[in-house]
Amino acid sequence: MKNPHIKTALPGPKAQEMLARDKAVISPSYPRDYPFVMSHGKGAEVWDVDGNRFLDFMSGIAVCSTGHAHPKVIGAIREASEKFLHISSDYWHDYQVRLGETMNRLAPMGEPVLSFMCQSGTEAVEGALKLARYVTGRPRVLAFLGAFHGRTMGSLSCTASKYTQQKGFFPTMPGVTHVPYPNPYRPLFAGDDQGQAVLNYIENILFASNVPANEVAAILIEPVQGEGGYITPPKGFLEGLRALCDKHGIFLIFDEVQSGVGRTGKMFAAEHTGVKPDIMTLAKGLGSGMPIGMVVAKKPIMEKWARGAHGNTYGGNPVCCAAALATLELVEAEYAANAASVGAYFTERLKDLATRFDVIGDVRGPGLMIGMELVEDKASKKPATKLCDALLTRAFHNGLLLLSCGISTVRFIPPLMISKADVDEAMTIIEASLEEVLAER
Ligand code: PLP
Numbered sequence: 001m002k003n004p005h006i007k008t009a010l011p012g013p014k015a016q017e018m019l020a021r022d023k024a025v026i027s028p029s030y031p032r033d034y035p036f037v038m039s040h041g042k043g044a045e046v047w048d049v050d051g052n053r054f055l056d057f058m059s060g061i062a063v064c065s066t067g068h069a070h071p072k073v074i075g076a077i078r079e080a081s082e083k084f085l086h087i088s089s090d091y092w093h094d095y096q097v098r099l100g101e102t103m104n105r106l107a108p109m110g111e112p113v114l115s116f117m118c119q120s121g122t123e124a125v126e127g128a129l130k131l132a133r134y135v136t137g138r139p140r141v142l143a144f145l146g147a148f149h150g151r152t153m154g155s156l157s158c159t160a161s162k163y164t165q166q167k168g169f170f171p172t173m174p175g176v177t178h179v180p181y182p183n184p185y186r187p188l189f190a191g192d193d194q195g196q197a198v199l200n201y202i203e204n205i206l207f208a209s210n211v212p213a214n215e216v217a218a219i220l221i222e223p224v225q226g227e228g229g230y231i232t233p234p235k236g237f238l239e240g241l242r243a244l245c246d247k248h249g250i251f252l253i254f255d256e257v258q259s260g261v262g263r264t265g266k267m268f269a270a271e272h273t274g275v276k277p278d279i280m281t282l283a284k285g286l287g288s289g290m291p292i293g294m295v296v297a298k299k300p301i302m303e304k305w306a307r308g309a310h311g312n313t314y315g316g317n318p319v320c321c322a323a324a325l326a327t328l329e330l331v332e333a334e335y336a337a338n339a340a341s342v343g344a345y346f347t348e349r350l351k352d353l354a355t356r357f358d359v360i361g362d363v364r365g366p367g368l369m370i371g372m373e374l375v376e377d378k379a380s381k382k383p384a385t386k387l388c389d390a391l392l393t394r395a396f397h398n399g400l401l402l403l404s405c406g407i408s409t410v411r412f413i414p415p416l417m418i419s420k421a422d423v424d425e426a427m428t429i430i431e432a433s434l435e436e437v438l439a440e441r
Contacts, residue, residue, distance in 0.1 A: 012050025041068025065285030080322035121257035121283030122150025146228025195237030229406020230371030265340030265367030
């Protein structure tokens, strides 16, 4: 398609020069699939160094929740940074206390919580694992197939995706057992109730054999699975998991690094079911782009974390806390609701597209955490991996930034402030790109 916002061949001349310089000095471990060299952004629009303008439906991997350069967030960052950039986590300051108070009011636990601040999702998960093991005195953890929790050794051990399968990382942390995440589109167990089947497997097979329940400190789960394919567990599953944890004295940890802070159309994904985790991890969208993560735990749990049991130098950085406060205020006031209504409109439009294209097997996900799984055809459900890659590349050349996840799934994670007009523009590009790549097959 001809998009008037794309003015040069991609990558343009300035981008090409930058890509060559980057290659000479930056680690090749970053999975950079599209030659996009950013100049600046505003809301859901981003410009590259050659003046091409793209619609950003990946938001820095679900980070730029309030859009690029939101004036309120920028103002909060400026105000905090003019006072001080850092004072070490050994001292107190107003931004951190206010963020703790805000979290205490918003957290889905339904009772008082205490917060620990860090810099990333990985660190938040690492902290949550450490907290659960420390407080219970138990060594084991259950996590889920397809999960992504980070890439440090503890969080990587709980991650169960392509990132874990590379040589050179083993042995990972002992005591982690992975169980299937119930996936309504690709069921692993016989029967209609995949959620109940997974619960039965944990209780009757795992706990009855080599993973005794009284050795399990925590069950770590993404309430909507992210990198694994934007999978929402079936009704009743999280409730069942809560009951299982209560029965055996296991902590339920919700990793809301990706699903939290308005992404699913509610402040936290936990609110869709009302299931209350014992511990929750946050990062990504929390700081609108500033590096902040949080471990949030019910007060009686977190207060057992003795002085010095865990800590960091930058935790509770004032500038990051100020960005998080501004973000939470915006998300609470309007963006979670916007994600719910614009997300419903977007999903409806994608589902309509699915009726016209046999290669769209499934459209799913709450709010603006939407997955569109591509298949060879609806009947076989065979993953269409090459088609998925080709679609993303074509969408990039047509002016739309996207990412994939799980099994040949295109994911849509735009900033939470987008309008229906943004969705309409994205849909024009998605449909044209799909037609183009199918015509070339
Ligand atoms: N947990 C979840 C659910 C995530 O999606 C991610 C990142 O994608 C992480 C943890 C790790 O977060 P970070 O990349 O900030 O370390």
